[in-house]
Amino acid sequence: TQLLEQSPQFLSIQEGENLTVYCNSSSVFSSLQWYRQEPGEGPVLLVTVVTGGEVKKLKRLTFQFGDARKDSSLHITAAQPGDTGLYLCAGDPGNQFYFGTGTSLTVIP
């Protein structure tokens, strides 16, 4: 049983398009993090959200934490080839981080 479900699992888009990745759960999280992973490397933290309804922006990336703290979304505006990678959400229900299944994004030049 996966605590965090991410969708879509795979996404291939053209450079310049917008996209949204979703991270959903039936559990409440005290915080939620988003990571990006490139081939052959470990995940790297992008952002941590802790407050229900919180929105954080990182250049062209916008992260939102659901009001009930059960879900989150990542929106990328005008995607670039450098955004290609595996995007992972991770939630802390109180004692340890659980990771989602990941969204593999490919941005075609």
Next chain:
Amino acid sequence: DAGITQSPRHKVTETGTPVTLRCHQTENHRYMYWYRQDPGHGLRLIHYSYGVKDTDKGEVSDGYSVSRSKTEDFLLTLESATSSQTSVYFCAISEFGGKSPLHFGNGTRLTVT
């Protein structure tokens, strides 16, 4: 980049043999974690440590043991490797646990034949 070194980076072993993976950190962080990453499952926690000699199980701990005799080293041992343990293993560290970020090593690709 956080100073995390995993060794070896690649290993092929036979079913039934013992295997030990090492994670070494230079950040003096209290928390250390071992995850495995498999297609369709994302990252799953095997074991974690919240201090020297203090460890606890994660969601997929069966068949694995860990030891932490020094702050900087966290060892993961497969006592008798099985093909289902073929995976990419990541070590991560965290300064305060809880909401503080995880910093990952570059992984060990283990193949059990």
